[in-house]
Amino acid sequence: MSDLRGFDRAVFVVAAARFVNVLGSGIVYPFATLYFYGEVGIPFTLVGTGLFANSVATAAGTLVGGYLADQYGRKPVMVASMALSAPTLAAYALVTTAPAFIAVATAAGLAAGLFAPASQAMIADLTPDAERDEAYALLKVASNAGFGSGFVVGGLLYGVAHTAVFVADGATSGGVAVLLAVALPRVTDDERAETDESATDGEEDASLAATLREWGRAVTQPTILALALLNVGFAVAYAQMQSTVPVFAKLTFGLSSEQLGTLYVLNPLVIVLFQLPMVSWVRSWRRTRGLALSALFWAASFVAIVVAHGAPVLLGVGLVGAFLVLRTIGEILHAPLITALASDVGTVEERGSQLSVLEVAKRLGFGIGPVVGGAFFDYGVEALLWPALVGMCLLLGVGVLSLERRVPGAANGRGHSESERPQ
Numbered sequence: 360m361s362d363l364r365g366f367d368r369a370v371f372v373v374a375a376a377r378f379v380n381v382l383g384s385g386i387v388y389p390f391a392t393l394y395f396y397g398e399v400g401i402p403f404t405l406v407g408t409g410l411f412a413n414s415v416a417t418a419a420g421t422l423v424g425g426y427l428a429d430q431y432g433r434k435p436v437m438v439a440s441m442a443l444s445a446p447t448l449a450a451y452a453l454v455t456t457a458p459a460f461i462a463v464a465t466a467a468g469l470a471a472g473l474f475a476p477a478s479q480a481m482i483a484d485l486t487p488d489a490e491r492d493e494a495y496a497l498l499k500v501a502s503n504a505g506f507g508s509g510f511v512v513g514g515l516l517y518g519v520a521h522t523a524v525f526v527a528d529g530a531t532s533g534g535v536a537v538l539l540a541v542a543l544p545r546v547t548d549d550e551r552a553e554t555d556e557s558a559t560d561g562e563e564d565a566s567l568a569a570t571l572r573e574w575g576r577a578v579t580q581p582t583i584l585a586l587a588l589l590n591v592g593f594a595v596a597y598a599q600m601q602s603t604v605p606v607f608a609k610l611t612f613g614l615s616s617e618q619l620g621t622l623y624v625l626n627p628l629v630i631v632l633f634q635l636p637m638v639s640w641v642r643s644w645r646r647t648r649g650l651a652l653s654a655l656f657w658a659a660s661f662v663a664i665v666v667a668h669g670a671p672v673l674l675g676v677g678l679v680g681a682f683l684v685l686r687t688i689g690e691i692l693h694a695p696l697i698t699a700l701a702s703d704v705g706t707v708e709e710r711g712s713q714l715s716v717l718e719v720a721k722r723l724g725f726g727i728g729p730v731v732g733g734a735f736f737d738y739g740v741e742a743l744l745w746p747a748l749v750g751m752c753l754l755l756g757v758g759v760l761s762l763e764r765r766v767p768g769a770a771n772g773r774g775h776s777e778s779e780r781p782q
Contacts, residue, residue, distance in 0.1 A: 367485040372542045374501040376535045381505035383531030386513035405457040413464040418722040420472020425715025433481035440473035441536035449529025452522035476715035483702035495695030496638035503630040582704045583713045587720035592755045594724020603732035612675045629687040637691045646700045646772040647763045654756035656689035661748040703770035
């Protein structure tokens with residue numbers, strides 16, 4: 360915890376906001392599909408259509424949020440995202456038809472998508488390069504602590520009134536908007552004003568066409584695109600925990616949903632306990648080396664599933680648990696390191712837009728992962744899925760290492776000393 364003492368107070372404000380916001384998501388997450396399919400009676404395919412619309416809208420909102428964060432500052436975009444999320448999330452409680460569900464899901468995705476690139480860019484703005492990995496790790500801890508707590512609160516609320524979980528989710532977003540508006544400084548707005556004075560003099564620079572060209576250059580920077588491509592692969596691996604692995608565990612070992620849910624507590628538990636120590640452990644490494652180690656942990660997690668095929672029930676369940684622990688360690692290393700690396704590759708003026716590309720790539724991978732994994736199951740060759748994922752993870756490690764020569768040492772986390780740490 361000593362690594363956190365020098366952080367700007369605003370970093371802790373963003374982390375607290377993230378905890379409360381994700382607490383709301385955790386309240387809803389286990390019950391949304393159950394409610395709209397089982398209680399409202401919306402066909403499952405249309406529920407899936409709404410969830411897909413939400414994912415696409417979130418990706419679009421992320422791109423817009425990154426651009427707006429660069430143009431108008433991080434704080435206004437974060438506050439606006441949460442203020443808009445409050446009514447759109449609460450509106451789920453009023454949904455009674457499939458078209459209404461799809462419309463609300465789309466609006467909620469657009470509002471929520473604005474937040475991530477703005478918040479990540481603000482963390483980068485507020486922390487020196489030597490501290491950035493730990494700062495993003497703190498956000499990860501806050502997110503998972505909030506998500507796990509939300510499961511408990513949501514279970515209590517859903518038992519009282521089903522729609523209460525949606526109202527509570529909207530209320531948490533409204534609370535976060537107030538917290539950010541009151542407690543978060545307009546640091547990046549001041550920086551933006553200084554940048555505008557030194558960088559823009561004529562009408563040509565202020566034109567929409569010039570702005571869009573600058574945005575296009577920012578999001579197509581070669582290293583950012585390479586990191587985004589790698590992030591698609593990592594997200595494909597991430598997605599298996601929610602899609603194919605539960606099906607494998609249920610079909611192979613007969614685990615009930617309650618047993619599987621209990622086993623899956625390993626994921627947030629490992630993150631809360633080991634996120635900060637692990638990132639602190641690799642802080643002297645090049646970030647690309649830490650990401651390569653992350654890919655190895657992902658590969659090892661899928662090896663555990665390969666070995667679980669044909670294993671006795673007790674051993675098989677233990678190997679599924681080993682999968683969860685190993686992939687979570689991979690997640691612990693991946694999320695803060697790749698975000699910190701992307702935030703340092705470009706300039707402050709481009710940071711929000713470039714981080715939004717990383718988020719969109721992750722969303723794309725989350726969408727591809729279940730489709731690819733499901734195809735292996737549908738065609739009866741699911742046993743080949745896990746070796747294929749092992750190979751993909753090893754290729755991700757090679758791809759990350761191949762970036763080392765293209766990334767400056769400072770951006771790659773190399774050469775930081777204790778003297779760079781804020782006192």
